[in-house]
Amino acid sequence: MSRVVLKGRGQITIPVNIRKTLGLDTGDLLEVEVSRGRIVLIPLQVVQRPREAEEARNPQEVQKG
Secondary structure (H helix, E strand, C coil), rough: CEEEEEEEHHCCCCCCCHHHCCCCCCCCCCEEEECCCCEEEEEECCCCCCHHHHHCCHHHHHHHH
């Protein structure tokens, strides 16, 4: 079990070994909930909509159309 410190703006740092185990990277989304008096972080998988995927590939072409 790892320990973390709650920073001034409510931030914590998830230890490297946990991030690697879960495949987490900077910018990943996590759902936060309280369950039985504990804070639970749940990694989310983001699914791009077809238009968002097209914009990511070629943003100038989507704006023209």
